[in-house]
Amino acid sequence: MEKNMKKYFPVFVLPTFVAFTVVFLIPFVLGIYLSFTEFTTVESATWVGLENYIKAFTQDENFKNALWFTIKFTFVSVITINVISFFLALLLTKALKGTNFFRTVFFMPNLIGGIVLGYIWNLLINSILGVFGFDITYDADFGFWGLVFLLNWQLIGYMMVIYIAGLQNIPKELNEAAMIDGASPFSVLKNITVPMVMPAVTICLFLTLTNSFKLFDQNLALTGGAPARETSMLALDIYNTFYGRIGWQGVGQAKAVVFFLIVAIIAFVQLKITGRKEVEQ
Amino acid sequence: MKKILSIVLSLSFLLCSFAGCSRGGQDNPSSQNITTVRFLNFKPEVANVYDEIAKTYQEETGVKLVVETAASGNYEQTLTAKMGTNEAPALFQINGPKGYANWKNYCADLSDTKLYNHLTDKDLAVTADGKVYGIPYVVEGYGIIYNKEITDKYFALENRTTDLKSMDEIKSFSDLKAAVEDMQKNADKLGIKGVFASTSMKTGEDWRWHTHLANIPVYYEFEDNDVDLSTNETSNIEFKYAENFKNIFDLYINNSVTDKKVLGSKIVDESMAEFALGQCAMVQNGNWAWGQIKNVKGNVVKAENVKYLPIYMGIDDEENQGLCIGTENFFAINSKASDEEQKAAEDFIYWLFTSETGKAFVKNDLEIIAPFDTFKENDAPEDPLAQEVINWMNKENIKTIPWNFTVFPSVTFKNDFGSALLQYAQGTKNWNEVKTIFVNRWKSESQ
Numbered sequence: 161m162e163k164n165m166k167k168y169f170p171v172f173v174l175p176t177f178v179a180f181t182v183v184f185l186i187p188f189v190l191g192i193y194l195s196f197t198e199f200t201t202v203e204s205a206t207w208v209g210l211e212n213y214i215k216a217f218t219q220d221e222n223f224k225n226a227l228w229f230t231i232k233f234t235f236v237s238v239i240t241i242n243v244i245s246f247f248l249a250l251l252l253t254k255a256l257k258g259t260n261f262f263r264t265v266f267f268m269p270n271l272i273g274g275i276v277l278g279y280i281w282n283l284l285i286n287s288i289l290g291v292f293g294f295d296i297t298y299d300a301d302f303g304f305w306g307l308v309f310l311l312n313w314q315l316i317g318y319m320m321v322i323y324i325a326g327l328q329n330i331p332k333e334l335n336e337a338a339m340i341d342g343a344s345p346f347s348v349l350k351n352i353t354v355p356m357v358m359p360a361v362t363i364c365l366f367l368t369l370t371n372s373f374k375l376f377d378q379n380l381a382l383t384g385g386a387p388a389r390e391t392s393m394l395a396l397d398i399y400n401t402f403y404g405r406i407g408w409q410g411v412g413q414a415k416a417v418v419f420f421l422i423v424a425i426i427a428f429v430q431l432k433i434t435g436r437k438e439v440e441q
Numbered sequence: 442m443k444k445i446l447s448i449v450l451s452l453s454f455l456l457c458s459f460a461g462c463s464r465g466g467q468d469n470p471s472s473q474n475i476t477t478v479r480f481l482n483f484k485p486e487v488a489n490v491y492d493e494i495a496k497t498y499q500e501e502t503g504v505k506l507v508v509e510t511a512a513s514g515n516y517e518q519t520l521t522a523k524m525g526t527n528e529a530p531a532l533f534q535i536n537g538p539k540g541y542a543n544w545k546n547y548c549a550d551l552s553d554t555k556l557y558n559h560l561t562d563k564d565l566a567v568t569a570d571g572k573v574y575g576i577p578y579v580v581e582g583y584g585i586i587y588n589k590e591i592t593d594k595y596f597a598l599e600n601r602t603t604d605l606k607s608m609d610e611i612k613s614f615s616d617l618k619a620a621v622e623d624m625q626k627n628a629d630k631l632g633i634k635g636v637f638a639s640t641s642m643k644t645g646e647d648w649r650w651h652t653h654l655a656n657i658p659v660y661y662e663f664e665d666n667d668v669d670l671s672t673n674e675t676s677n678i679e680f681k682y683a684e685n686f687k688n689i690f691d692l693y694i695n696n697s698v699t700d701k702k703v704l705g706s707k708i709v710d711e712s713m714a715e716f717a718l719g720q721c722a723m724v725q726n727g728n729w730a731w732g733q734i735k736n737v738k739g740n741v742v743k744a745e746n747v748k749y750l751p752i753y754m755g756i757d758d759e760e761n762q763g764l765c766i767g768t769e770n771f772f773a774i775n776s777k778a779s780d781e782e783q784k785a786a787e788d789f790i791y792w793l794f795t796s797e798t799g800k801a802f803v804k805n806d807l808e809i810i811a812p813f814d815t816f817k818e819n820d821a822p823e824d825p826l827a828q829e830v831i832n833w834m835n836k837e838n839i840k841t842i843p844w845n846f847t848v849f850p851s852v853t854f855k856n857d858f859g860s861a862l863l864q865y866a867q868g869t870k871n872w873n874e875v876k877t878i879f880v881n882r883w884k885s886e887s888q
Binding site: 296 | 517
C-alpha cells in the first residue's frame with residue numbers, strides 16, 4: 161500500500177498541481193513582478209523598482225483613506241455579523257416550531273450576487289433617505305452604515321449555519337450535567353457553549369474578516385465610493401487606480417500586493433489566536 | 442469537528458461559486474484559412490448592428506469579422522485584458538490624444554491608409570510627430586436639447602415676464618436664465634415637473650457635467666491662452682471660467698425635475714426618460730441620445746419638436762457660439778497584429794465607409810454622421826438630433842466648439858471633479874472648493 165502510494169503520488173497530484181500552477185502560482189508571481197514595473201499590458205512592462213510602492217503611499221491620499229475606511233468597516237461588521245449570527249443560531253437550535261424554515265430564510269440572502277444586492281440596497285436606502293430629502297451619496301456615514309447593514313444582511317445567514325452546525329455538535333450530556341449542577345443559563349453559555357463552538361468561531365471570524373476586507377461588488381454597486389471616494393474601500397480603490405489613471409497600472413498592482421499582504425497577515429494572526437482557544441472533544 | 446469542517450468546506454465552495462465571476466467561453470474558434478479581423482466595439486447599443494455587418498461583410502468579401510463589444514464604460518478595461526491575449530483586436534478605438542498616450546505602443550501609423558484620404562477634416566485625426574494614429578469615424582454634437590412643443594406653450598403664456606418670443610431669440614446665458622426661471626415658475630401650466638431633466642450625478646453617470654459641460658470653459662481658456670493641444674501645454678489650467686460653469690450648473694440643478702439633494706442617485710437613462718415623457722422641457726445631451734428618447738415607453742416627444750440650443754454660460758461673445766461638435770471615437774489599428782491582420786482591418790473600415798452596403802449600414806443602422814467625403818448630404822442619418830447637429834454646423838457666423846475634453850488628464854480627474862460637483866449640489870462643498878479641486882486634480886493627474 162505504502163509503496164503504491166509513493167509510486168502513484170505524482171500521477172494523482174499532477175492534474176491539481178498543473179491547475180494550481182497555471183491559475184494561481186503563475187498569475188501570482190507575474191502580479192508581484194508587475195508591481196515593480198510600468199506597464200499597459202502584461203507584455204509591455206519596464207522595470208521601475210520600488211517607485212510604484214512609493215507613489216502608492218506618498219502621492220495618493222486615496223489609498224490611505226481607503227485603507228482606514230476598510231479597517232473601520234471590517235472592525236464594525238465582523239463584530240456585528242458574528243454576534244448577531246451566533247445568537248440567531250442559539251435561537252434556532254432551540255426546540256421551536258419552524259426552525260428549519262427560518263434557517264432557510266436567513267440563509268437565502270447569501271445566494272444573491274453582490275452587484276445585484278448592492279443595487280437593490282441602493283434603491284431601498286435611497287427611498288428611505290429620500291423621505292428626508294437625502295440620498296446615500298450625501299454623507300460618507302450613510303454609505304458606511306449602508307455597507308455594514310448590507311454585509312450583515314448577506315453574511316449573517318451563512319455564519320449562522322456554521323454556528324448551528326457547531327452548536328449541534330455539543331454533546332447533550334455536557335449541558336445536562338451543568339444544569340444538574342445548578343449552572344445558570346449564562347454560565348452554561350459562557351463555560352460550555354462558547355468554548356465548544358470555538359472551531360466554528362475560528363471559521364466564521366476568518367470568513368467575515370476576509371470577506372469584509374476584500375469587499376468589492378457591494379461597494380461598487382451601493383456607493384461607488386461616493387461622496388468623493390470617501391466610501392471607497394481598498395479593492396475599489398485598487399480597481400480605480402488601475403483603470404482610471406493613465407500610467408498608474410503599476411501603482412494599482414503595487415497596491416494590490418500590499419493589499420494581499422495585509423489580508424494574509426490578518427488572516428494568519430487571527431487563525432493562530434482563535435485556533436489556540438479551540439478545545440478538542 | 443469533522444462534521445463542521447465538511448459543512449464549512451462545502452459551503453465555502455458554494456460561496457466561491459457565487460462570488461466568483463465566470464468568464465464566458467470564446468465563441469467558435471476561427472478556422473485557420475480565413476483572414477479574420479477582430480474589432481473591439483465601443484458602443485454596446487449598436488452591438489447587434491455589428492453582428493449584421495459582420496455577416497454581410499463575410500458574404501461580400503470572404504473575410505471574417507469578429508466583433509466583440511465592451512460593456513458600457515468598460516472599454517479601457519476590456520481592451521487592456523484583450524491586448525495581452527492571442528485574440529487581441531486588430532482594430533480598436535482610442536478616445537483621443539490621451540487614449541493614444543496610453544496605447545502608443547499599439548497604434549500603427551495610419552497616414553497611408555485609404556480611409557484617411559477620405560477624411561474631410563484632417564484636423565480631427567489623432568496625430569503625433571506628423572503621423573496619424575487615430576481616424577475619427579463619427580462626428581457627434583451636444584448641447585441643450587429642448588422640446589419645442591413645451592417651449593411654444595410657454596411663449597404663448599400671457600403672464601410670462603420675459604420679452605422673448607421664441608427659442609431662436611435666446612442668444613446668451615442671461616436670455617436663457619430669464620426664460621428658464623420663468624418657465625419653472627409656470628411649471629404647472631406647462632404640464633412639466635421642472636425645466637431641466639435630472640442632473641444625473643451618480644458615479645459613472647456624471648460625464649455630461651464633468652466632461653461635456655466642463656469642455657466649454659476649458660475650450661475658452663485654451664483659446665485665450667493659445668494653447669497647443671498636442672503638447673503638454675494643456676497640463677496647466679486655472680479654470681478661469683469657473684463662474685460661468687457655475688452659472689449654467691446652478692441653472693440646471695435649481696430648475697430641475699429632481700431636488701438637488703438627491704441627484705447623487707440619478708442616472709442618464711432617467712434624465713432621458715423624463716424628457717421623453719414630457720416631464721421636462723430641456724436636457725443637456727448629444728445626438729446619440731435620440732435612440733434613448735425614441736425607445737422610452739410612453740414617449741410623447743415628437744421628432745419634429747426636438748431641437749438644439751447651444752450651452753450658453755455667460756462668456757463674452759457667446760451669441761455666435763454653436764454646439765459642441767467633435768468625437769472621441771477614433772479607429773486605431775493594432776501595430777502588434779500581423780501585417781495581414783492590419784491590412785484586413787484597414788480594408789474593413791474602408792469598406793464600411795465607402796462601399797454602398799457599408800454606407801447603408803452607417804446611415805440606417807449605426808445612425809452616425811460620418812466625417813468622410815464619400816458621404817453626401819443625403820447620406821446623413823435621419824434622426825432629428827443628427828439633422829440638428831448638421832444644421833448648426835452649417836449655420837453662418839456660428840462658431841462650433843470642438844471636443845477639447847479629449848485632452849482632460851484622466852478618468853480620475855473627471856471622477857473627482859464629478860464628485861465635487863455632486864457635493865456642491867448637495868450643499869456640502871462650496872464653489873471655491875470645487876474650483877480648487879478642479880485645478881489641483883488637473884495638475885496632479887497631468888504629471
